[in-house]
Amino acid sequence: MSMPRQIPARIHGVEEAESGGGAPQGATEPLDPSRTLPYSLGLDDSDTPYDVIDALTLAEFVSGRQPWASTTRLDRIRPGAKLVPRGAKVLREVEEDDRQSTLAAGEGWTLRAVVWRSGGGEVTVTADNPKTGRAVMKKAVKNAKAEPQPQDESVAMGFWYHSARRGPYRTTRSITAAPWEQIRRNYAGGTAAAFDKLMAVGRDDVAGRLILLHGPPGTGKTTVLRSLAREWRDWCRMDCVLDPEALFGDTGYLMDVAIGRTGEEDDSEHNRWRLLVLEDCDELIRGEAKRSTGQALSRLLNLTDGLLGQGRNVLVAITTNESLGQLHPAVVRPGRCLAQIEVGPLDYQEATAWLGSSNGVGSASTLAELYALKNGAAPVEAHRPPIGDGMYL
Numbered sequence: 001m002s003m004p005r006q007i008p009a010r011i012h013g014v015e016e017a018e019s020g021g022g023a024p025q026g027a028t029e030p031l032d033p034s035r036t037l038p039y040s041l042g043l044d045d046s047d048t049p050y051d052v053i054d055a056l057t058l059a060e061f062v063s064g065r066q067p068w069a070s071t072t073r074l075d076r077i078r079p080g081a082k083l084v085p086r087g088a089k090v091l092r093e094v095e096e097d098d099r100q101s102t103l104a105a106g107e108g109w110t111l112r113a114v115v116w117r118s119g120g121g122e123v124t125v126t127a128d129n130p131k132t133g134r135a136v137m138k139k140a141v142k143n144a145k146a147e148p149q150p151q152d153e154s155v156a157m158g159f160w161y162h163s164a165r166r167g168p169y170r171t172t173r174s175i176t177a178a179p180w181e182q183i184r185r186n187y188a189g190g191t192a193a194a195f196d197k198l199m200a201v202g203r204d205d206v207a208g209r210l211i212l213l214h215g216p217p218g219t220g221k222t223t224v225l226r227s228l229a230r231e232w233r234d235w236c237r238m239d240c241v242l243d244p245e246a247l248f249g250d251t252g253y254l255m256d257v258a259i260g261r262t263g264e265e266d267d268s269e270h271n272r273w274r275l276l277v278l279e280d281c282d283e284l285i286r287g288e289a290k291r292s293t294g295q296a297l298s299r300l301l302n303l304t305d306g307l308l309g310q311g312r313n314v315l316v317a318i319t320t321n322e323s324l325g326q327l328h329p330a331v332v333r334p335g336r337c338l339a340q341i342e343v344g345p346l347d348y349q350e351a352t353a354w355l356g357s358s359n360g361v362g363s364a365s366t367l368a369e370l371y372a373l374k375n376g377a378a379p380v381e382a383h384r385p386p387i388g389d390g391m392y393l
Contacts, residue, residue, distance in 0.1 A: 039062055049094040050096060050101050057110060057112040057124055068126065068132075069126045069133070070124070070133060071125075072123050072141055073121070074120060074121045074123075074145060075171055076119050077119065077145060077146055078143070078146045081115065082115070083123050085139035086139070088104040088106050089105050090104050091104060091105055097117070098117050108132050109128070111126075119171075121144065155175060156174055157173060157174075157239070157240060158171070158237065159171050159173065159239070159240050159242055160247070161242040162243055162250065167256075168252070175226060177227055179227065186220050186223065186367050187220060187343065188344060188350055191344065198211070198338075203236070208335060210304045210315070210317075211315060211338050211341075212327075212331070213318070213319045214341075215342050216366060218367060218368030219367055220367040221319040225238070232275070236273040237273070238275045238277060239257075240279070241276055241277065244284065248295070258314060259312070273314070273315060275317055278316065278317070278319075280319060282322050284318075300316070301330055301336075304336060315338065346370070348365075359373070361373070
C-alpha cells in the first residue's frame, strides 16, 4: 500500500511574495493579498482528478490576474449540454460515475463546468474583468436549461438536502400530482371538507404559516400534499426537505432554505410563496420536543412566525403520526396554523363505497389498506392501536 506523499504545487503569485516584491516604500496603494499570504496545494493518494480541477480553477483568481469570479447552478440541463462556450480551450476533462468535470480557458478567463448525472450542472468563471466574465458565463449556460415538463398530471417539486460536497443544495423533479377533485373521495367526509378550504387558499388568504397534518400511516397525507402543490402552483412553490433534523441543527443550512437561495432564481420566483414540507417529524413537534431536540423546535417556530420568518413568504407543512394531544402546545396554539387537519381512516360506509365492495373491509380502513384490497391483497386483521401510543414509527 502506498503511503500518502505531499506534492507541493505553487500557485502563481507565491514566488513574487517570497522574493520580496511589493509596493515601493511609502506607497499608499493597497498591497495585493496574494502577495502577502502564501498559498500552496498539497496532493496525496486520497485526492482525485476532480479535486485537481477544483484547485486549478482558482489559480488565476488567487494570483490576482483574474480577480472577478461567479458561479451559476442549473437545476436541470438538457441532455448533451457541456456548459462550455464554443471555441474554449479544454485544459482538463474528468469523467466519473456521478459527474463530468471540465476545465477550460480563453483570453482573460478560466471556466470550470460540472455536469451531474442526476441532471443538474454548475459553472464557475473567473475573469480579468466583469464584462468578460459575464459574457463567458452567458455563453456557457445559453440554451442549457432543460425544457419544463408539461403540466398535465405533473408538478415541479423541489428537494432540499445537505450535501457533503456542495453544502445546502436544492434539486427539482417533476412529480405526479392528481387534481384535488380526482382524489377527494380518498378522505373521510370531515377531512375532505377541511381540505376543500385549504385547496382554495390563495396568496392573499394566508393567515398562519404552519400546515399540520396528523393521523396514522397510510391515510394519504403525502398524496394530498402533492395535490396541494398542483392546486397552488400558480403562486406557491413546494419544496420537500429530505433531512429536517440537519436543517434545524445547522443555522447556515436553515438560512439558505429560508431565503430560498439556489443561485438561479429570477425575479418572478422571488415573489412566489414557498411551502416547505417536513414529513414524519414526530420527534420534532411532540410534547417533549424541547427537551429531546434542543433548539430544533425553537428554530421551527421562529421560521413560521418569529423573526426568521419575517419578510419571507414561507409556509411549513408537517406530517406526523402523533395525535393532536401528544403535540407540543406551542405548535398547535391558535393563530400559528393555517390548517390543522386530522387525516384518519375511512369508516365502513365510506370504505365500501370507495372499494365498490364490502369484501375484506373492516369497521375503518386506511387508504393504503383499501388500495391493497383493490390490488388483490388479503384483508389485514391486525388490531389498530390508538394514535400516539408510540406504535407508529
